[in-house]
Amino acid sequence: MSQAVPVPVPVPGVVDVVLVDDHHMFRAGVRASLDERVRVVGEAASVDEAVTVVTGLHPAVVLLDVHLPGGDGGGGAEVLRRCTPLLGTTRFLALSVSDAAEDVVAVIRAGARGYVTKAIQGRELTDAVLRVAADDAVFSPRLAGFVLDAFGTAAGDVAIADDELDRLSAREREVMRLIARGYSYREVASELFISIKTVETHVSAVLRKLQLSSRHELTRWAAARRLL
Amino acid sequence: MSPLDAPATPRPRAPLRRPERGRLVGGVAAGLAAHLGLRSAVPVRIALVALVPFAGTGLALYLFWWVTVPVADAARDAAAGGPPSLLARVAPRLAGAGAVRRWPVGDLLVGGLLVVCAVLLLQMRDGGGMRSTWLLPAMVLVLGLVLAWSQLDAVQRGRSRGGAPSPVLRLLGGVVLAGVGVLLLVGDVSGRGVEPATLVQSVIASVAVLGGVGLVLAPWWLRLVRELGDERAARARESERADIAAHLHDSVLQTLALIRARADDPTEVARMARAQERELREWLYDDRSVPGTSVAAELRAVVAEVEDTRTGPEGGAVAVDTVVVGDREPDAQTAALLQAAREALVNAVVHGRPPVSLYMEVGPRTVEVFVRDRGEGFDLADIPADRFGVRESILGRVRRRGGTATVQSTPGRGTEVHLCVPVDGAVPEAVADHAPEPAPAAAEPAGAPAPAAVPPTVPQRQEAR
Numbered sequence: 001m002s003q004a005v006p007v008p009v010p011v012p013g014v015v016d017v018v019l020v021d022d023h024h025m026f027r028a029g030v031r032a033s034l035d036e037r038v039r040v041v042g043e044a045a046s047v048d049e050a051v052t053v054v055t056g057l058h059p060a061v062v063l064l065d066v067h068l069p070g071g072d073g074g075g076g077a078e079v080l081r082r083c084t085p086l087l088g089t090t091r092f093l094a095l096s097v098s099d100a101a102e103d104v105v106a107v108i109r110a111g112a113r114g115y116v117t118k119a120i121q122g123r124e125l126t127d128a129v130l131r132v133a134a135d136d137a138v139f140s141p142r143l144a145g146f147v148l149d150a151f152g153t154a155a156g157d158v159a160i161a162d163d164e165l166d167r168l169s170a171r172e173r174e175v176m177r178l179i180a181r182g183y184s185y186r187e188v189a190s191e192l193f194i195s196i197k198t199v200e201t202h203v204s205a206v207l208r209k210l211q212l213s214s215r216h217e218l219t220r221w222a223a224a225r226r227l228l
Numbered sequence: 229m230s231p232l233d234a235p236a237t238p239r240p241r242a243p244l245r246r247p248e249r250g251r252l253v254g255g256v257a258a259g260l261a262a263h264l265g266l267r268s269a270v271p272v273r274i275a276l277v278a279l280v281p282f283a284g285t286g287l288a289l290y291l292f293w294w295v296t297v298p299v300a301d302a303a304r305d306a307a308a309g310g311p312p313s314l315l316a317r318v319a320p321r322l323a324g325a326g327a328v329r330r331w332p333v334g335d336l337l338v339g340g341l342l343v344v345c346a347v348l349l350l351q352m353r354d355g356g357g358m359r360s361t362w363l364l365p366a367m368v369l370v371l372g373l374v375l376a377w378s379q380l381d382a383v384q385r386g387r388s389r390g391g392a393p394s395p396v397l398r399l400l401g402g403v404v405l406a407g408v409g410v411l412l413l414v415g416d417v418s419g420r421g422v423e424p425a426t427l428v429q430s431v432i433a434s435v436a437v438l439g440g441v442g443l444v445l446a447p448w449w450l451r452l453v454r455e456l457g458d459e460r461a462a463r464a465r466e467s468e469r470a471d472i473a474a475h476l477h478d479s480v481l482q483t484l485a486l487i488r489a490r491a492d493d494p495t496e497v498a499r500m501a502r503a504q505e506r507e508l509r510e511w512l513y514d515d516r517s518v519p520g521t522s523v524a525a526e527l528r529a530v531v532a533e534v535e536d537t538r539t540g541p542e543g544g545a546v547a548v549d550t551v552v553v554g555d556r557e558p559d560a561q562t563a564a565l566l567q568a569a570r571e572a573l574v575n576a577v578v579h580g581r582p583p584v585s586l587y588m589e590v591g592p593r594t595v596e597v598f599v600r601d602r603g604e605g606f607d608l609a610d611i612p613a614d615r616f617g618v619r620e621s622i623l624g625r626v627r628r629r630g631g632t633a634t635v636q637s638t639p640g641r642g643t644e645v646h647l648c649v650p651v652d653g654a655v656p657e658a659v660a661d662h663a664p665e666p667a668p669a670a671a672e673p674a675g676a677p678a679p680a681a682v683p684p685t686v687p688q689r690q691e692a693r
Contacts, residue, residue, distance in 0.1 A: 145551035181598045182585025
């Protein structure tokens, strides 16, 4: 509130980022590790503050922690829900220490464009921010593993039609497996003899399925793990 | 006779408890004796029996204590309160094992009284003797109560012993006896014995009344049960939270202290931080599986061991990025796979360059492991034939299980080891070495990226001989 939220003048070629995390030390660390291709224009430490700052600044990308205090206790997913009108112009990248499937799935299904763990290196984080800013999806190996777990890896789980939401296509699954094996998008592209753009298309398609699918394994699997 | 040989230091008096061992009926006399510091319960018993003729004082006292004094082993409590010597802790168990009660005196007593009652009742039916007829029904009633209550006592005592139907039978028997006693008493008060019709009527009436009261009280009872369950669950949660708090204190604070103490050794600090992170993650996010039921958990244990004991080529600790999809129960196939995976992982950590990625996919017919590092890579042909490492411990192990193992090493892009073993029904057909007739390949899953049961001659992959 004390910030008058001065909307920064956009600099061409530099992506504006808002950091949302309740740990001051971690925000400082991220701020220091991002390179000159991005610019941190604002920070927030709670759900309500995040909604205020994001709606005031309209950044290109929001780095969003999954666990946040304040609001109705919904954490990062609540920020996403309350910023739904902005989702067309502002992209959210979830950033968390949590390995818990329900945390990941909750923010992704609320509209985040990707999920990376906090162990990520500075340069990779900047790459991820740029990728999200370009409306592509960012999948960490672990998120790819979650996807494979949720959509199944058996032979019968392959989608036949492209518009099927509840199953992955053979190609999408291949891409997910390679990402889970630690391949970068570039390495996936050269392994499968396709362009990086195609890899990004596949990943975005998987993200969309993850967000929209009503596959019962997905919900059941998330629910089963919430109990633990 | 001086039962109290007063010791020099005044020993704290044992609390009044009914012991589980050495009791005749309810353990009241034995407990009193222990409480008073007597060596034997006999004087107490004699005193109690002697008090009975005085308006039943002895009986009343006995019943009062039986109902109000809790069951416990005073001797054991006293031992636990004293210096915790090994003997004190072991002794009660040894004593308990030895002192098996040979005669269930209480049961025999009740049984004998029941027989006497039955005989008297029969005599009364035949119109013989016994003028003061209220005594007999009262005895039957009391015996029923004793039977039921002693059962309550026993149920409290040995909850773990459950499973036998005898407690329920005894309880039912007690209830029936008490009911019969009440009926006899009522019939007696109303005049001349009990007519069969009256008996049936009164039984129906009492059952109806009991049922009605039960219906009225059922909601309270249900709520009581539910509250009890809630309270138990809350207590379980509370204890889990306390568990986690204790764990945090124990290991995390300790690790932090260690890290501060060894701040000048970056390798060790990184390793400790990583180990602690892994442990904490396991605590917070993993479903702690029962040991021996999860391949994923076993793989994580392997990763933890490698992370803790091996260092990279520059002497730094290496974190392994592990992703597991699916899970199953371990068997001989997966055990071999995990051993091979461990060797591959050690190779990647020690000779490769981080980041090291590990991916395991548990499918319905195969389990696959990919181990990847970003080192220089190596050519398998360069490895001398006498080097046992890669050839035998990784590739051989998996192939002997009917699986496939490929090493793909590209200069500049690191090395990836792919291990795959068949599981369940897929085993026999894959072990082609021993099966003379080649199994039809039609049964193979059509999964596109799985080079699973494809015979070990994949063209574009460099195949290790």
